[in-house]
Amino acid sequence: xxxxxxxxxxxxxxxxxxxxxxxxxxxxxxxxxxxxxxxxxxxxxxxxxxxxxxxxxxxxxxxxxxxxxxxxxxxxxxxxxxxxxxxxxxxxxxxxxxxxxxxxxxxxxxxxxxxxxxxxxxxxxxxxxxxxxxxxxxxxxxxxxxxxxxxxxxxxxxxxxxxxxxxxxxxxxxxxxxxxxxxxxxxxxxxxxxxxxxxxxxxxxxxxxxxxxxxxxxxxxxxxxxxxxxxxxxxxxxxxxxxxxxxxxxxxxxxxxxxxxxxxxxxxxxxxxxxxxxxxxxxxxxxxxxxxxxxxxxxxxxxxxxxxxxxxxxxxxxxxxxxxxxxxxxxxxxxxxxxxxxxxxxxxxxxxxxxxxxxxxxxxxxxxxxxxxxxxxxxxxxxxxxxxxxxxxxxxxxxxxxxxxxxx
Numbered sequence: 001x002x003x004x005x006x007x008x009x010x011x012x013x014x015x016x017x018x019x020x021x022x023x024x025x026x027x028x029x030x031x032x033x034x035x036x037x038x039x040x041x042x043x044x045x046x047x048x049x050x051x052x053x054x055x056x057x058x059x060x061x062x063x064x065x066x067x068x069x070x071x072x073x074x075x076x077x078x079x080x081x082x083x084x085x086x087x088x089x090x091x092x093x094x095x096x097x098x099x100x101x102x103x104x105x106x107x108x109x110x111x112x113x114x115x116x117x118x119x120x121x122x123x124x125x126x127x128x129x130x131x132x133x134x135x136x137x138x139x140x141x142x143x144x145x146x147x148x149x150x151x152x153x154x155x156x157x158x159x160x161x162x163x164x165x166x167x168x169x170x171x172x173x174x175x176x177x178x179x180x181x182x183x184x185x186x187x188x189x190x191x192x193x194x195x196x197x198x199x200x201x202x203x204x205x206x207x208x209x210x211x212x213x214x215x216x217x218x219x220x221x222x223x224x225x226x227x228x229x230x231x232x233x234x235x236x237x238x239x240x241x242x243x244x245x246x247x248x249x250x251x252x253x254x255x256x257x258x259x260x261x262x263x264x265x266x267x268x269x270x271x272x273x274x275x276x277x278x279x280x281x282x283x284x285x286x287x288x289x290x291x292x293x294x295x296x297x298x299x300x301x302x303x304x305x306x307x308x309x310x311x312x313x314x315x316x317x318x319x320x321x322x323x324x325x326x327x328x329x330x331x332x333x334x335x336x337x338x339x340x341x342x343x344x345x346x347x348x349x350x351x352x353x354x355x356x357x358x359x360x361x362x363x364x365x366x367x368x369x370x371x372x373x374x375x376x377x378x379x380x381x382x383x384x385x386x387x388x389x390x391x392x393x394x395x396x397x398x399x400x401x402x403x404x405x406x407x408x
Contacts, residue, residue, distance in 0.1 A: 009133075010131060040069055041072060045134045047079075054335070123147065149182075150195065166194070174350070180201050317338065333354065342354060346370045
């Protein structure tokens with residue numbers, strides 16, 4: 001199911017369903033008031049964004065350690081592997097929802113409602129920014145507590161009134177801090193607040209743990225690189241990763257392919273010891289092959305589809321740096337020390353920047369960012385000048401700061 005169709009379903013089916021479900025739940029709570037027990041089984045819901053799974057990890061750990069809760073997660077099945085990068089949520093506690101045809105999505109949502117009851121979910125934390133499908137799933141899953149973002153007096157998207165712990169979404173702080181604010185709503189729940197949560201969230205709270213790959217995993221990755229470039233010598237070559245994809249949710253995030261080609265040529269001409277690996281998933285192999293052909297250099301390698309998503313931290317641990325669009329890999333890289341350069345356009349690094357060793361590349365035009373929670377991350381823009389003004393020369397100059405240091 002494509003993104004626009006999902007948005008339409010969320011709007012035209014979600015609004016009336018949220019209204020009806022709100023009436024049903026309010027009647028049930030009036031007839032059978034909830035006697036809230038101790039928080040034991042906390043379910044996080046974030047369906048569509050793989051990168052958000054990494055950004056939510058500090059909040060998940062705070063629920064697990066601060067509340068002593070068992071943590072669960074619901075996510076679209078195609079994004080499920082992203083949870084295995086940090087392994088904060090046990091595999092058996094993850095529910096994958098298919099995002100295919102409408103009937104398939106509906107069937108999995110019904111299975112989800114049985115799964116939540118089987119696992120005695122008492123608390124739901126809805127990480128989505130005003131999505132109606134997650135509001136419905138949260139309201140129907142039988143939990144005593146539903147924590148989520150409420151629009152209050154802002155013109156946010158209508159998603160019913162099923163939340164028990166209404167938390168203010170703050171568009172001026174990083175999304176990871178917004179996620180922690182949801183957990184803090186539970187921690188301070190012994191007192192009623194309007195809105196939740198009136199807490200200070202420090203930068204130290206959103207730091208990620210570093211993943212250290214095993215030696216055999218590193219050796220296997222070196223072997224995979226050598227299979228495509230037999231002359232690869234870990235002692236003599238440095239690896240630069242280029243991630244030109246940006247996912248289907250917001251195609252306006254894509255820096256132009258010809259710019260990536262120009263940067264790759266500049267890197268290869270300036271540094272004879274560098275191998276450039278173009279990364280991506282298996283579906284992006286053809287695109288990566290076209291870029292490789294345009295670069296026309298034997299040290300430029302099409303590495304798309306050569307490793308599993310869960311193996312990316314291993315690859316990142318071998319690399320000198322990565323240049324990427326604003327997409328999932330920027331966040332996956334945050335669990336390693338590798339310097340990452342991320343090109344931002346319709347979104348802002350102030351809210352969605354990687355939590356790792358990241359240098360955001362952002363023009364900061366008057367129209368940026370043009371997507372937000374309020375517009376369902378859908379922009380009317382079809383001319384992404386915010387990315388066009390970022391030149392290959394500008395980007396190469398920034399990459400040189402790392403390449404020159406490592407060269408010495």
